[in-house]
């Protein structure tokens with residue numbers, strides 16, 4: 001007797017082979033038979049008319065903190081995501097000495113836009129080692145977690161304040177290598193580093209002070225395990241990105257490790273640069289190097305208010321300084337002072353096309369309610385003012401709690417994005433799930449791949465899209481026993497309607513500890529999500545109490 005049988009399924013098994021009809025029998029968390037299977041089971045699911053695929057793997061998330069209060073990684077799980085990779089971009093939550101906790105919270109706040117209050121009220125800091133952090137999140141895990149260890153954390157542990165001042169000496173490098181080895185032994189899938197990020201004082205993060213000698217030594221340790229190096233390159237510049245591609249390729253060949261960099265966006269103004277980056281990536285793959293660029297499916301949308309700092313303003317030093325370093329009252333005072341206001345407006349003029357397109361998304365006052373949904377150009381016209389003035393005025397009228405949306409800022413030319421997603425050496429990812437919680441909601445990037453690029457644009461087959469989100473990702477990351485529907489593999493499964501699967505509209509919820517808000521999206525067309533043979537979410541019952549998630553690849557001993 002099987003534990004579970006999924007009957008009448010259209011099976012897309014993750015390998016890229018054509019869909020076929022059959023049943024899937026599951027026993028002890030694994031697929032035991034597939035195809036022409038019969039027999040009895042404790043539970044059966046009728047998947048008639050539905051597509052059954054391996055659970056999706058999201059390779060670029062920042063769920064590190066959320067996993068401490070939400071082992072289901074909501075709402076990613078409801079979109080069919082059964083494995084997530086946290087710890088990207090040089091930041092993880094371990095290994096971390098008690099004295100560095102607030103420093104790390106500051107970096108998460110600045111780089112990943114996670115509120116201080118969520119850490120203060122949602123996190124009980126009772127670990128220091130990577131192993132103990134994994135034990136903590138494992139208590140309540142509904143999804144699988146393939147965790148990266150952040151390079152900035154290794155530096156902070158070994159070098160303290162000096163981690164943000166200088167290169168490391170040989171002893172310090174040796175200690176970082178031994179820390180990394182411990183993390184990999186405990187189950188880390190690799191290490192992440194960043195060449196661009198800044199902390200909450202706008203100083204470079206620790207990983208940016210590493211010299212090549214240090215990075216080589218750490219890559220050599222990754223090579224002992226064959227594990228991943230993830231980096232954030234200077235993604236805004238094609239030539240600098242190409243230099244990083246070459247650097248990663250050299251490390252990949254020398255230490256026989258996979259490497260990946262994110263993000264890579266394509267816009268009208270950088271299409272030629274992206275072509276050059278891809279040409280170099282393909283040349284490097286031809287030499288045997290593995291240098292996977294991560295490309296997201298969705299266009300870039302950014303929401304903001306002046307109540308919290310937004311990375312949208314990072315290229316406007318005066319605006320950003322005020323948002324980052326001023327209190328609520330100081331921001332109101334700056335907006336109200338004619339001289340400061342004039343200075344801000346002058347600086348905003350550098351990006352004149354942006355402001356008129358911003359949409360007023362949300363306000364509290366009844367008086368401004370009729371303006372919600374209008375662009376700043378429309379509001380400026382009604383009020384007889386300029387778009388930037390309208391934005392400042394609305395913010396003052398709403399006591400800074402006016403929310404704006406910059407929609408379709410880039411990565412929105414379907415033809416260009418589709419051709420990039422179809423490149424054999426492009427890795428689909430970069431959702432940033434769990435981060436930037438008031439700026440955008442990336443849940444459903446997977447559904448969007450199907451709705452936009454499989455159905456509407458006809459740019460990719462269903463089988464290829466599934467393969468890219470499942471077995472290809474598992475292969476790239478060395479995630480074992482996941483990504484294919486075949487006997488012996490873990491039964492991580494998504495059941496969905498291929499004509500319906502999509503991401504829902506973005507909306508605002510208050511489910512972050514410390515009365516925090518974030519934007520989320522529901523899934524559309526997803527029917528059932530199974531982790532290790534147990535239903536973890538279904539459209540009918542919602543989230544279940546199943547906690548079968550594992551750490552992947554898991555401890556070595």
Ligand SMILES: [Zn+2]
Nearest residue numbers: 062088089432
């Ligand atoms: Zn990231």
